[in-house]
Amino acid sequence: MFEFTVKRLLYSIPALLLVLIIIFGLVRFIPGDPAVALLGAGATNSQIEFLREQLDLNEPVSNQFLSYVSGLFQGDLGDSLRTKKPVMQELLSRLPATIELSIFAALLAIIIGIPIGIISSLFPNSLFDQLTRIFSLIGVSTPAFWLALILQIIFSLNLGWFPISGRVDVYSGASSTGGFLILGNLFAGNFSVAWNAFQHVILPASVLAAFYGATIARFLRSNMLEVINSDYIRTANGKGLHKFSIIFRHEIRNAILPVITVMGLKFAELLSGSILTETVFSWPGIGRFMFEAISVRDYPVVQGATLLFAVVYMVSSFLVDLLYGTLDPRIRVN
Amino acid sequence: MKGKFCFLFLFVLIFVIFSALVTVSADSDWEKTLVIAADSDPSCIDPALSKAYPVGSEIIINIFDTLVAWKSPDFSELEGRLAESWEISEDGTIYTFQIRPNIKFHDGSEVNAETIKSALQRTKDQSSYMNRYFGYISSMEAVDALTLKITLNQPISVFLSWLAMPEAAIVSPSSAESLGEEFANNPVGSGPYIFESWTPDTEVVLTANHDYWRGAPKIEKIIYRIIPDASTRRLELENGSVDISQQNGQLYSLPVEDIKAFETNPDIEVISLNSQIIRELAFNNNSTTSPVKDLKVRQAMAYAVDYDGIVDYLLGGTASRVMGPLTSNNWAFDPAILENSPYTYDPEKAIALLKEAGYNEGDLNFKLYTFQGTLWGMVATYLQDNFSKVGINVEVIQMEFPAFRDIVVSGNFDIYLGGRQPWYNDPEAHITIDYLSSLADTAMTLRMPLNAELDQKILDAQTATDLNERKAIYTEIQHELVSWVPGLYLFSPNVIIFKRAEVKGLVVNSAPPLNEYWSVYKEEK
Numbered sequence: 058m059f060e061f062t063v064k065r066l067l068y069s070i071p072a073l074l075l076v077l078i079i080i081f082g083l084v085r086f087i088p089g090d091p092a093v094a095l096l097g098a099g100a101t102n103s104q105i106e107f108l109r110e111q112l113d114l115n116e117p118v119s120n121q122f123l124s125y126v127s128g129l130f131q132g133d134l135g136d137s138l139r140t141k142k143p144v145m146q147e148l149l150s151r152l153p154a155t156i157e158l159s160i161f162a163a164l165l166a167i168i169i170g171i172p173i174g175i176i177s178s179l180f181p182n183s184l185f186d187q188l189t190r191i192f193s194l195i196g197v198s199t200p201a202f203w204l205a206l207i208l209q210i211i212f213s214l215n216l217g218w219f220p221i222s223g224r225v226d227v228y229s230g231a232s233s234t235g236g237f238l239i240l241g242n243l244f245a246g247n248f249s250v251a252w253n254a255f256q257h258v259i260l261p262a263s264v265l266a267a268f269y270g271a272t273i274a275r276f277l278r279s280n281m282l283e284v285i286n287s288d289y290i291r292t293a294n295g296k297g298l299h300k301f302s303i304i305f306r307h308e309i310r311n312a313i314l315p316v317i318t319v320m321g322l323k324f325a326e327l328l329s330g331s332i333l334t335e336t337v338f339s340w341p342g343i344g345r346f347m348f349e350a351i352s353v354r355d356y357p358v359v360q361g362a363t364l365l366f367a368v369v370y371m372v373s374s375f376l377v378d379l380l381y382g383t384l385d386p387r388i389r390v391n
Numbered sequence: 392m393k394g395k396f397c398f399l400f401l402f403v404l405i406f407v408i409f410s411a412l413v414t415v416s417a418d419s420d421w422e423k424t425l426v427i428a429a430d431s432d433p434s435c436i437d438p439a440l441s442k443a444y445p446v447g448s449e450i451i452i453n454i455f456d457t458l459v460a461w462k463s464p465d466f467s468e469l470e471g472r473l474a475e476s477w478e479i480s481e482d483g484t485i486y487t488f489q490i491r492p493n494i495k496f497h498d499g500s501e502v503n504a505e506t507i508k509s510a511l512q513r514t515k516d517q518s519s520y521m522n523r524y525f526g527y528i529s530s531m532e533a534v535d536a537l538t539l540k541i542t543l544n545q546p547i548s549v550f551l552s553w554l555a556m557p558e559a560a561i562v563s564p565s566s567a568e569s570l571g572e573e574f575a576n577n578p579v580g581s582g583p584y585i586f587e588s589w590t591p592d593t594e595v596v597l598t599a600n601h602d603y604w605r606g607a608p609k610i611e612k613i614i615y616r617i618i619p620d621a622s623t624r625r626l627e628l629e630n631g632s633v634d635i636s637q638q639n640g641q642l643y644s645l646p647v648e649d650i651k652a653f654e655t656n657p658d659i660e661v662i663s664l665n666s667q668i669i670r671e672l673a674f675n676n677n678s679t680t681s682p683v684k685d686l687k688v689r690q691a692m693a694y695a696v697d698y699d700g701i702v703d704y705l706l707g708g709t710a711s712r713v714m715g716p717l718t719s720n721n722w723a724f725d726p727a728i729l730e731n732s733p734y735t736y737d738p739e740k741a742i743a744l745l746k747e748a749g750y751n752e753g754d755l756n757f758k759l760y761t762f763q764g765t766l767w768g769m770v771a772t773y774l775q776d777n778f779s780k781v782g783i784n785v786e787v788i789q790m791e792f793p794a795f796r797d798i799v800v801s802g803n804f805d806i807y808l809g810g811r812q813p814w815y816n817d818p819e820a821h822i823t824i825d826y827l828s829s830l831a832d833t834a835m836t837l838r839m840p841l842n843a844e845l846d847q848k849i850l851d852a853q854t855a856t857d858l859n860e861r862k863a864i865y866t867e868i869q870h871e872l873v874s875w876v877p878g879l880y881l882f883s884p885n886v887i888i889f890k891r892a893e894v895k896g897l898v899v900n901s902a903p904p905l906n907e908y909w910s911v912y913k914e915e916k
């Protein structure tokens with residue numbers, strides 16, 4: 058186990074370095090200069106040149122790369138060209154919002170997706186199966202911004218059940234704190250703020266869960282159908298095992314393995330931020346930040362965020378591998 | 392498995408119970424809090440680092456004071472702010488300001504000639520945006536505690552307008568020095584509001600400065616909520632959870648739908664004001680090879696455009712016509728230019744002029760470069776249709792801004808769709824940068840060719856100290872430009888602000904389109 062972990066960590070170093078080199082080069086290949094993007098349409102060349110000097114953009118790219126990498130070894134991701142703040146601080150201030158949203162989206166998706174997947178596989182081509190198939194298709198193919206808008210109009214504006222956007226009510230006084238608003242305030246005893254933050258997370262989490270949950274449901278259904286027709290299930294049936302025992306101990310356990318891979322990757326995707334959902338719900342997450350950084354060519358932020366996403370993907374696939382071993386003794390390490 | 396479900400059940404149960412027990416108190420703070428929806432984080436709230444983005448600059452004018460400012464409600468003359476009065480030497484190079492006594496920065500330090508000098512010097516040294524303007528300052532001297540003398544290296548009549556820009560606001564030098572780079576995150580000024588906090592992508596909070604020299608503001612707390620999506624801003628405003636929403640996205644989107652929706656809503660008022668922004672189709676006037684070097688072609692294209700169609704149909708009345716290089720609300724605008732203006736829709740005349748210039752239907756093919764965004768795309772397509780009716784083929788190319796700027800500045804184009812949003816209230820903000828030939832290759836301009844006479848007039852208007860003299864020169868310039876047809880002046884988008892009916896006392900400035908909230912208050916629900 059220990060050897061496996063160390064090996065995976067060692068493998069990740071060249072992968073990260075490769076990601077770094079590619080992204081460092083790629084962002085500089087995009088036409089347009091950060092100084093131009095930052096100063097806007099009214100700027101003259103002399104203003105742009107002044108800013109280029111200030112931002113050290115006149116340094117040769119090789120020097121920029123070397124100083125960036127040497128900074129990395131000291132845990133310094135550089136400063137944002139746009140906000141002048143350290144990239145690490147910028148990312149860390151937005152990460153809790155994305156993590157909180159991702160967790161709730163994943164929970165919702167699992168709570169809805171797994172039972173639906175199981176039930177429709179048990180009754181294939183039944184009315185329930187047909188209906189969930191339609192809903193899954195809608196879930197997968199509905200544009201997030203549209204679904205978001207519809208949910209906002211129905212559940213916020215008309216019914217008044219949930220707030221329209223943001224992470225917490227501005228009058229609650231908690232919005233300026235950032236961080237993990239639900240759990241943080243729950244543990245700190247600020248129940249009203251935690252509850253308020255919880256109400257805010259429901260709609261954006263539902264939008265993300267629609268896609269994520271539908272994927273899980275469809276994937277689990279088809280895996281379950283494959284497993285149900287396999288020899289050992291026929292044997293188990295022949296042995297006269299109880300129906301529930303067959304479903305939960307044999308079918309699900311075997312069918313869920315590929316689903317976990319998908320769930321792991323999807324969760325990593327959620328953690329990398331979702332631009333549309335975060336934008337529509339004014340969610341101060343990492344996806345929106347990355348999007349804005351790209352549009353003004355904020356090189357250090359794009360680099361830092363990409364590195365972070367790479368790490369998130371690596372960690373999540375590592376965890377999936379560990380989980381695999383736990384769930385399936387046949388592929389347990391050693 | 393069982394345990395997990397139990398945990399989840401408990402979790403949900405706890406929230407359900409609390410939902411019954413607690414509600415977030417809202418109404419008590421309602422009257423004293425102003426919630427403003429902004430479309431993005433301020434890029435910066437330190438005047439010296441600001442690059443004239445609407446959100447940051449508006450926060451700046453509410454935290455800081457400038458030496459002078461445009462007087463509301465019509466913003467046609469300057470009034471003293473930190474400066475009580477000022478004198479300009481006869482040659483127009485020495486500005487002597489009498490500073491208002493007994494004003495303090497939010498950190499308690501004193502506002503005086505020395506601190507203002509340090510603040511302006513800091514901006515001059517650090518600001519990439521202001522270096523173009525403050526580059527004219529040759530020296531500054533605190534003559535006594537309340538007298539500041541600024542000497543320019545040449546007379547610049549628009550200097551006071553520059554001092555009224557948010558980017559020229561006065562910071563507290565002692566805080567700027569002690570906080571260093573952190574000053575940008577904890578700005579300290581002397582304005583009506585004190586900076587409290589900034590949570591990235593979430594909100595910026597300001598609180599009232601009770602000791603403000605013009606009197607304490609009526610609103611106790613201003614919260615700028617960052618809501619990037621226009622439809623979400625609209626829903627929040629309808630819901631009453633936002634008091635004011637600004638149409639900052641004028642460059643990219645159209646507020647027409649929102650305005651229509653709000654017209655029937657008694658809770659919401661739409662403020663729509665003429666601005667000094669000009670959107671134009673610019674010719675590459677400096678080109679020696681492009682067909683647009685021929686005046687007849689430029690005139691023909693001017694007659695080919697259905698200007699009223701753009702303003703009334705395409706933009707749903709959210710813009711005004713522009714008849715020349717200045718908007719009609721500019722103090723230097725000369726109505727007499729309308730007599731010779733080619734900016735009327737007459738496709739037959741256009742076809743005749745093209746024939747005279749030697750072009751038949753389909754002979755002219757242009758690429759029309761422009762910004763990304765719905766607004767630009769719609770206007771460009773509309774123009775494409777207008778031009779096709781007189782036999783000119785146009786291909787619309789929308790580009791990301793930096794790449795678009797490269798093309799324009801390099802002069803590698805025939806026509807582009809762009810425009811200018813002046814950040815200070817003076818005709819100079821349009822005329823100098825757009826039409827001075829020496830600036831043709833340095834910015835997004837109309838790339839005028841070398842024309843010693845016109846150039847001299849532009850420079851004279853910049854340096855003349857007498858307002859009437861300036862107006863006379865700008866009148867000549869306008870006439871000359873209109874007969875040259877350097878571009879097609881299409882429209883001027885209005886400054887549009889949506890606010891809840893309970894919000895009173897809001898005075899909207901148009902150049903730059905930023906609001907001061909000192910005088911704003913909310914009426915009882």
